[in-house]
Amino acid sequence: MNLLKHIPADSVGLVQPQKLHFDEPLELRSGRVIDRYDLMVETYGRLNSKASNAILICHALSGDHHAAGYYDPDNAKEKPGWWDCCIGPGKPFDTNHFFVVSLNNLGGCAGSTGPSSINPDTGKPFGPDFPIVTVRDWVKSQARLADRLGIRQWAAVIGGSLGGMQVMRWAISYPERLRHALIIAAAPKLSAQNIAFNEVARQSIMSDPDFHAGRYYDYNTYPQKGVMLARMVGHITYLSDTLMRDKFGKEARANFGRDLRGGKLSFGFDVDFQVQSYLQYKGESFSKNFDANTYLLVTKTLDYFDPSVDYDGDLSRAFAASACKYLVVSFSSDWRFAPERSREIVDALLKAQKDVSYLEIAADEGHDAFLLPIPRYMGALHAYMKRVADECASAGAA
């Protein structure tokens, strides 16, 4: 299939996003309304005649619609989409069997309508006027996307971290519209510690002198330092202590990851240790490509997520009407959304007498493990999705 040497055989290959326009006003949980909006979407594989083989991929905080494949036929250094290890022919989300849909959520900054989009009423970017959207609002917009694509029921809705929260919302709000829910490295709601980290991120952005109360577009500037700081803090929470010791302790495992960058101490406030330059590099490269207002918005989306809120805090009652089967996966070294948080989801599902499988994958990679091709994790997704694929032949059109 792939004529280009640098694109692996098990890749979905060259892909093209498409922008879909929606004119029906979207009422938000906040009470505000988005009158019209665009969603950036990528699809991989083919929808079968019964439209029974579609799976939806929900992205996390900084993700977007580009989940797999490549854009540029001439760039051998191009990195594929963010979940390329899972999506493709022969991979867990096998494009030989599934029609995979991935979108950039509302409020994003990768082409879907968000704070950096032009407000048609003013001719200027929305900036801080863009409403706070919640996971519930996202899923509502995703349901409209499903309608547009002719998908009555997803074979599976899948997501990690904040993506897993969207999966839970799907199961609760649209029980008849999905057969399987894969909730990976997620939590039923944020803890005070999670919210605290998000608050540091927001304060970093909002205290940047270039933020201009969110109207930095009008000043032809951008709070890059603020976004960089926010990402640096966030990035620490995605890694584990063990991983950092290994990553920055190549000289000797026993030195706690304290490898020096220049070989000796500077006795100044510049970079001394490898971990410092790594974090700065990660923060800086992220800050060049991500809108500050979107970052603020999505941290709020995370903070507000709590599907038990309509059920007196009882998550199992939230799941009571859901009709899908569940796979819940956590990672041992994840301390952002630790295994205990996934077990809260599992316990609520057990209490609601739902079909659920739960795996705690041993991994040193922390929260980011859900993005990585860890053998046991891939094997489990593969086995689970093979059953889903087998069902697709008989399910659907009914």
Add this chain to the structure above:
Amino acid sequence: MRADLLLIQDWIAPGARVLDLGCGDGAFLAHLKHTKGIRDCGLEIDTDKIQKCLEAGVNVIEQNMEQGLGNFQSHSFDTVVLAQTLQALQRPDMIVEEMLRVGKNCILTFPNFAYWRHRAYLAGRGRMPKSEQLPYEWYDTPNVHLCTIRDFDALCRAKHIRVLNRTVVDAKQRSSALMRLLPNLFGINAIYHISR
């Protein structure tokens, strides 16, 4: 699938909710799903076996039952199964209590340590019995709490547990008149169906 599991399937009602503690590769639950339309849930800690469960389409929770079943609601299952595992637990009595809380009825199978060959082995050689059922040395055995049929009956009496059914079988899961007459002497495996 193990023959002792085939013996106990008659005690499981069609459409029942079944919790299998230490469900292994999920073959038993998959079989019950196919033949009786049960709602399945298995607990397992072995990662390879968990993978097999996923392949078999069986619901499996990665959880160590020795750390309790506190996350399972009381009477949330019709039948809770514990096959050939009781003797390997740190506190078998507490697991039995938990099984009876979570399930309306429970099925347990375990090797009978009072089987006459074990008695003869100990009496004759003065060493811990080894057999086809108990192949381990005393120092590396997972079976830290072996018991006899009489021991288990005593536990049931002490805890006011009702024995709904009891079957005693040989290594090939067959019963005989001798085993029915003197189960604690001639039975190799004990199979109990209990409730509160």
